[in-house]
Amino acid sequence: MKHPQNGARIYLVAAVLATALMLSHPGAAQGLAQSVAADSNAALDVVQIRPNFYVLAGAGGNIGVQIGPDGVVLVDAGREDAADRVVAAVRKLTDKPIRYIINTNADADHVGGNARVAKAGKTFFNVEGPRAEMAKTMTNGGAAAILASDGVLRRMSGATHGNKAYPAEAWPTEAFFQPRKAIYLNREGIEVLRAPAAHSDSDSLVFFRGSDVVMAGDVLDTTGFPHIDLAQGGSLEGEIDALNHLLELAIPPVPLVNQEGGTYVVAGHGRVCDQADVLDYRDMVVTVRDVVQDMIKRGVALDQIKAASPALPYERQYGRSANGWTTNAFVEVVYRSLIAAPTRAK
Secondary structure, three states: OOOHHHOEEEEEEEOOOOEEEEEEEEOOOOOOOOOOOOOOOOOOEEEEEEOOEEEEEOOOOOEEEEEEOOEEEEEOOOOHHHHHHHHHHHHHHOOOOEEEEEOOOOOHHHHOOHHHHHHOOOOOOOOOOOOHHHHHHHOOOOOOEEEEEHHHHHHHOOOOOOOOOOOHHHOOOEEEOOOEEEEEEOOEEEEEEEEOOOOOOOEEEEEEOOOOEEEOHHHOEOOOOOOOOHHHOOOHHHHHHHHHHHHHHOOOOOOOOOOOOOOEEEOOEOOEEOHHHHHHHHHHHHHHHHHHHHHHHOOOOHHHHHHHOOOHHHHHHHOOOEOOEOHHHHHHHHHHHHHHOOOOOO
């Protein structure tokens, strides 16, 4: 296990049968990268980024783990088939009970493990007293709470976009509709901040104010171009707005720029970033948008835009072909978003 203060950038790469740690150049932010070919029985990679904060990689989306006197707060629960490994990894870190799961979106690689991971935890409510039945009903039998935006609840219940419903025990037990939901656990404030119509219509950023860590969910995916899911309510401008919000939350390590420090931003997939990394990612999205927008103004058709490779300068870093999401798929989403609604300058 490595701590970010060692000045190394760490990439966790999940291979076919095992996961490996690789160290790169000093002075850079710590990183995580995952392969979709990960062995479903392999132990998860665990990286400590703060004294009380860890990241689990290899269960689907990256999972945040905050530990303190009140128990464990998880950000996302990973895939359903990885739930037991998530619980095992947490139990190796602490004997404190899992109290909360906070979902950043409703994708299966973030919420699939909700039910089983929550069942392994314990509610704050008294489920043995005179109102035990009510408490058990509110908490799925005394399980840990699941907190998410109402968009996650709608999608998981099958109420939107023709989604198949998850079992009720996997649904959020606490859903919010306001822009910001705040809780206070383990001696620090935790803000859950909606990111409307970004990767999807149900994204949230989770900011741990004392730890100075932001869990970005799939708003930030350093393994590829942003997966903006138009069919699930995502949008190009919402994605850019969410990245701008991340930049506002994150603080760079100035004036002592040569030291490790500043806010850590954990991508939904990929590595742990600092503000400069988020800025580079945001600028990439805006640059591709501007290039495509200019071509649209000149009357260039979609096929011709794809052939011109407007994202070529970023292809080496972000180009991939995973789950059908390619560079051309990203370019097409940019095109269709611009055709549907003109963008505003950033």
